[in-house]
Amino acid sequence: MTILPPAFHLTTVETRHAVRIEITGDLDYDTADLLLEEATARLSARPGLEDLHLHCAGIGMVDSMGLSILLMIGRRANAARVRLHLDDRPAQLDRLLSITGTLEYFTAQPATGAAATHLDTAESPAAATATERRTRASGPTGPDATT
Amino acid sequence: MVSTRAQAGVGAEPDFPWGRAPYPVLVADAAGVLTQRNEAAQVLLPAACPGAELADVVPGWLASAHRSMCLAGLEGGREPEVPLSGGIEGRRFEAHFSLRGDGTVAWWLVDDTDHQLAREALRMEREQTAFLAAASSTLLSSLNLGRCMDVTAQMAADHLADAVLAIAPARGRRLPVVSCLRGGTPTTSQEVVDPDEVPGLGEALRGFPPVPSRWIDASAAPRWMIPEDFGPIGAIVITPLPGHGVPAGALVLLRKEGSAAFTEEEEVFARLFAARAGAAMSAARLYAEQTAITEVLMRDLLPPVLHQISGVDFAGSYRPSADHERIGGDFYDVHPGVAEGEPSLVALGDVCGKGLEAAVLTGKIRNTLHALLPLADDHQRMLTLLNTALLSSHHTRFATLVLASAARKGNEVRVRLTSAGHPHPLIIRANGTVEEADTRGTLVGALPDISARTTTVTLAPGESCILYTDGITDARGGPLGDVLFGEERLKRALAECAGMPAEGIVEHVQMLASQWLGNRDHDDMAVVAISAPRSHHLSAVDGHTRGRYTA
Structure with missing residues (x-):
């Protein structure tokens, strides 16, 4: 109970067709803007991007501002024809999405055949490492990108 | 005694080597009779000829200093810590003495008029700075417009004039006025008047630069501007109170008939004070307006x-x-x-x-x-x-x-x-x-x-x-x-x-x-x-x- 929540930070992993942003810490009034900036920067930097994965396992509390930012990222991803995935959601986040009626919006993205394969590559650590090494020259972004 | 007088004259004599010294030198004996003086002393005090009574030819402060010095005994005479000083012919001199072997006293006069003037100016400057600092801290500690106007009027009345009016921009046809006599307490009133009837006031309330005091006819001041029991006005200064972008009002300084008129320096200083008072009053007004807006918003929310x-x-x-x-x-x-x-x-x-x-x-x-x-x-x-x-x-x-x-x-x-x-x-x-x-x-x-x-x-x-x-x-x-x-x-x-x-x-x-x-x-x-x-x-x-x- 006395453990301080980990400081908010983001780790971005880029693969050929996908970007994965790992979120650690509370997503709230003070921090949510950082996530929006990062996601927006990735969306605009990669015109050919197909999938944006937000890795949520490390997320602490999400307040209304945090949810608002997730909705904004969803809207921008949609506009850029990028599929947004909220991966490894903790139960608390699922509950928030379910109460607010947004779970369906975040999970029922129009799926195309290609989506599943990209999802697989992004979520398999080995594949991610391999692809990340290939793209490193174009600019690694996270301090511990390979997790 | 006689031989001493016989030697009196101007020149480089063996026992009076200061004939051409740039500072006035006077030598007097224990009886208070002037025995010698140099050229510079002759120019400064033409009446001071050798043989004259010191008390007749030099100002009283120097004669009495010589007297008390001789009474105290010549041996005990030491330079006081603060040098003797006084005016001679409209200038100010410090007097230093030295005892001579024959029992006479030589007085050296050093002109320190400019030094004194500089010191006086420094003291005034320090007083004014302290006053402005005190004004700023008193004014800025309040965000209440009424209180700011009170403080402005009171401080100005105590330091700048015999009576002061702090006037805020008109609300509708009413002119909020705080007036204060020197040493008195400020009183607030609402005057239904046209500020343009007073030369310089309308302009000041609109934020135009102040009109020099000498251009304003004190007798033209309307009744409402003159505090009760004040008597006729000798001089008026009307200064705008500059605010944040908009004029915050005007400051009117009044002096009684017979008091000194406002000097140019005083008018400049009044403007410095007005700048601070105006900033505080306009901050207070902004705050009051914001509070009112928030209250209107909140009533509905x-x-x-x-x-x-x-x-x-x-x-x-x-x-x-x-x-x-x-x-x-x-x-x-x-x-x-x-x-x-x-x-x-x-x-x-x-x-x-x-x-x-x-x-x-x-x-x-x-x-x-x-x-x-x-x-x-x-x-x-x-x-x-x-x-x-x-x-x-x-x-x-x-x-x-x-x-x-x-x-x-x-x-x-x-x-x-x-x-x-x-x-x-x-x-x-x-x-x-x-x-x-x-x-x-x-x-x-x-x-x-x-x-x-x-x-x-x-x-x-x-x-x-x-x-x-x-x-x-x-x-x-x-x-x-x-x-x-x-x-x-x-x-x-x-x-x-x-x-x-x-x-x-x-x-x-x-x-x-x-x-x-x-x-x-x-x-x-x-x-x-x-x-x-x-x-x-x-x-x-x-x-x-x-x-x-x-x-």
Whole structure:
């Protein structure tokens, strides 16, 4: 109970067709803007991007501002024809999405055949490492990108 | 003695080597008779010829210094720590002495007029700086316009003039004036006058540079400008009080007839003071205007006081996140039905964000819902229209809310509930069980398409439906300080409220949440209770009109 929540930070992993942003810490009034900036920067930097994965396992509390930012990222991803995935959601986040009626919006993205394969590559650590090494020259972004 | 006089003259004699020294030198004997003087002394004091009585030819201060020096005994004479000084022929001199072997005293006179003037100027400058610093700190410690004007008038009256008027820009046709006599207390009045009738005042109130005092005819001052028992005015200075972009008023300095007129330096200094006073007064005015605007805004945004409507009890309580803000992101409203017995619409919601921005969105939602009241039968339609009204391409600030339409049916109250992304309403049954209302839907204001499912619950007498915002369940506190109050704890607390009146339940929940929080920060917290009162149905007397109820 006395453990301080980990400081908010983001780790971005880029693969050929996908970007994965790992979120650690509370997503709230003070921090949510950082996530929006990062996601927006990735969306605009990669015109050919197909999938944006937000890795949520490390997320602490999400307040209304945090949810608002997730909705904004969803809207921008949609506009850029990028599929947004909220991966490894903790139960608390699922509950928030379910109460607010947004779970369906975040999970029922129009799926195309290609989506599943990209999802697989992004979520398999080995594949991610391999692809990340290939793209490193174009600019690694996270301090511990390979997790 | 005689031989000494015989030697008197001007020149480089062996016992008087200072004939051409640049400083005036006078030599006098113990009897106070001048024996020798040099060229410079001759120029300064032409009457001081050798043989004259010192007291007759030099100013009194020097003669008496010589006398007391001789009385004290020549041996005891030492240079005093502060050199003797005094005026001679309109200039100021320091007098230094030296004892000579023959018992006479040589007085050296050093002109320090310029030094004195510089010292005097420095002292004045320091006094003025100290006064300006004191004025700034006194003026800036208040954000009250009236108090700022009082302080301005009083400080100026004590330092700059015999009487002072601080005049604020006209409000309508009235000119707020604070006047103060030197050493007196400021008095406030409203003058219905035209400032342009006074030369220089209209211009000063419009912020034009000040007119030099000598151009203003003191006798032209109107009666209202002259304090009682002041007598005729000798001189007037009118200086604008410059504000932040707009003039903050004018400062009028008055001197009595017979007092010294205002010098140019004094007028410049008055402007320096006016600059500080004007800044403070305009800050105070801005603050007052902001407070007034906030109050106007808040009057409309404050949650309403609830009561019984058409036989249904309503109670609400709201605690904003910062206690001094009073308004925030949570809201509730109860709109009575068009006719007696028609359902009343309750809306309780939570807007994303904090503070004034959230409060503005809250106001928008409350107004939109008010406009949509004719559609209150169809919650989904209301929510869809509200969602469309709130959608913005710039942001995804959303709101979650619950709509509840409550109407009395006999002893019972029927409540139609629709949640738009909001925590479930809770029903307290008479036996102490607490149920979640089965409604869910999408939040409004962020997504183009939303859906919501309505449910209907029936409350028996003494049963209640509780709407709340997540500020209650997300209250972090408890014995260890980091535990959420949570839905389960809320349900247990509500179970103990079975049969309580609506107001009691609302107060109880807010009290428990506050206790849980202790002094920690919290989000906005709002609770509304809809209760079926334990009341008796009075049947209609003639069988045609609608029945009435007692609480």
